[in-house]
Amino acid sequence: MIPGVHEHERSTGDGFHEEVHRALGARGWLFPSWPTEEGGAGLDPVRRRILALELERYRVPHVTLSTTALVWAAVARFAEPALAAELKPGVAAGGVRFCLGYSDPEGGSDIAATYLRAVREGEDWILNGAKMFTTGAHNCQYTFLVTRTDASAPKHKGLTMFLVPLALPGVEIQAIRTYGGERTNAVYYTDVRVPDRYRLGEVNEGWGVLRGPLDAEHGAGRETDGLSDVCQGRVFLWEFERALEATIGWARRSVRPDGTPVADDPAFLDRLGRQIVELEAAVVTPGPMGRIKGSLTLIEGVAELVDLVGPEALLAYSADGAPAAGELDFAHRWAQGTATYGGTIEVFKNIVAQHVLGLPRATYPGSKALVR
Ligand SMILES: Cc1cc2nc3c(=O)[nH]c(=O)nc-3n(C[C@H](O)[C@H](O)[C@H](O)COP(=O)(O)OP(=O)(O)OC[C@H]3O[C@@H](n4cnc5c(N)ncnc54)[C@H](O)[C@@H]3O)c2cc1C
Incomplete structure (x- = not known):
């Protein structure tokens, strides 16, 4: 175990430790079921279960690890193939990480009520608005962002998803510390120009893109192989x-x-x-x-x-x-x-x-x- 990991977690509340994350990536353990030639470890379900239990036993910070895995499923399915191919080695090695940009300051539980606007301008999109509680944004390279692209359509039909590089000009990340000792963030988007290649799925069909990671987070389709935890909590x-x-x-x-x-x-x-x-x-x-x-x-x-x-x-x-x-x-x-x-x-x-x-x-x- 890398020294100081637990102390780091208590003092930052990040749910993330870069050295640990990259060490897991170097062993193919961030995506352990992926073949070794794709950056995984080719582990069978029993070995994956043992690995998961050991990571829990050693209390390895796993928030960013989990959000990256949730988002990757949507990127692999909906990003243009060149973008997915470009990101995959970094995702496996631990240098490329994703967070969840769902909750609007007002939208809360009702994610489809999001009002962060994305407006098309030539080959780019211009983003304006804010997201609350984007946990791990300060440790990630991209956020999986829900945006509104058609304000006149019914709320589920006017959404478009993007994988927004967090280093773009106009993105501002502000820390929020919780009573529970966690760090999360408010993220502000002011005239952020995102190239269209970072769009995931079709325009105004973002709800279909979002559903997969959202359902996975809500526990739908959990493995029933006798190895996974019965309890979602x-x-x-x-x-x-x-x-x-x-x-x-x-x-x-x-x-x-x-x-x-x-x-x-x-x-x-x-x-x-x-x-x-x-x-x-x-x-x-x-x-x-x-x-x-x-x-x-x-x-x-x-x-x-x-x-x-x-x-x-x-x-x-x-x-x-x-x-x-x-x-x-x-x-x-x-x-x-x-x-x-x-x-x-x-x-x-x-x-x-x-x-x-x-x-x-x-x-x-x-x-x-x-x-x-
Ligand atoms: C530490 C922390 C980390 C988080 N990380 C992330 C993250 O990484 N990315 C992200 O996008 N979001 C994140 N969230 C946001 C979290 O998912 C929302 O806080 C949550 O969905 C609730 O939204 P809200 O706080 O706006 O409450 P609201 O939705 O405004 O709810 C207020 C109250 O009304 C109740 N309520 C709301 N809707 C209904 C309903 N339909 N039926 C019955 N009761 C209802 C709620 O249970 C709650 O008691 C995080 C939140 C916290 C606290």
């Missing part, structure tokens, strides 16, 4: 496991005022046991329900662990006496964002209602979905 549960370990470690070395070990306290063990049962239930919750269960198990579970440990649970990373180097404080803060990114819990409840229970599509008076 499994990534949140790794953090909960670490928080449970921290609590168990604290209990083993702590005593009550009467001198009895915390680890022998039946009330403590009962409450801890309930959280372990919740974890086990979450790990085997499938489909979009798993995304909701994973997030809620972490949010509610860590709150319970903080209550069990008491005030010292909220000592932060690097503070004297922080249990497991501030693991509980970190997990408690980080948990909150998991209800939002990649689709909020409420949006996932709608997905469960419509696609699992077969209920009619929900409409809300005054919702953004109704505003043109």
Whole structure:
């Protein structure tokens, strides 16, 4: 393991470490299923699963790794072949990385309501507008950008996707730091001139281009080969496991005022046991329900662990006496964002209602979905 990776992650919240990313690329492990001659490692599904579990076990920062993989699927399918061929070696080696430019400052969950404008001018397009929460933009070369190219068409029909080079004049990236310790960005586009070759798919047919990566992020088409995680929110549960370990470690070395070990306290063990049962239930919750269960198990579970440990649970990373180097404080803060990114819990409840229970599509008076 390259030294200082975890410290770097705690101080930056980037979800990315360049040296690690490139080291993975050098071994073909960013796209491990790709053949070696294309920059991958030619790993079969079992070896890919082992690799994924090891990366998680070592807590390798993976946000930019994941967004690059999501976007690559759309680039491979919809970019002009020369552009895809030009980018592929860099993507495999780790020097070319992609982030997701979906959320408008106003659009939020309703991505199709985006109003960042792209207007054709000769062989170029001129972009004006802003995106919120473009995580990793400061570590990426391109953003997978949703733009509006026809304001008069129904909202899903006037969108066009671009792979926008972030180094272009007129792109400004501003840091946003979250309560959970993550870094994301607001990205402003002022008269940004993008050559047409960076358009992905047809003009005004961006929704079809976007659907693939969006559905993949929402968990559609997940492998059912018996190797993949059952729970879509499994990534949140790794953090909960670490928080449970921290609590168990604290209990083993702590005593009550009467001198009895915390680890022998039946009330403590009962409450801890309930959280372990919740974890086990979450790990085997499938489909979009798993995304909701994973997030809620972490949010509610860590709150319970903080209550069990008491005030010292909220000592932060690097503070004297922080249990497991501030693991509980970190997990408690980080948990909150998991209800939002990649689709909020409420949006996932709608997905469960419509696609699992077969209920009619929900409409809300005054919702953004109704505003043109
Ligand atoms: C740390 C972080 C990283 C992120 N990274 C990225 C990124 O890399 N790229 C990117 O494009 N975006 C990113 N996002 C944005 C994220 O996907 C959005 O925040 C999310 O989609 C919600 O949008 P919003 O915050 O505007 O809330 P809104 O959509 O305005 O929602 C406000 C509230 O209304 C509820 N709501 C909204 N629509 C419905 C509905 N149809 N039914 C029921 N309830 C509803 C929501 O659940 C929420 O409680 C990130 C966000 C965070 C916090």
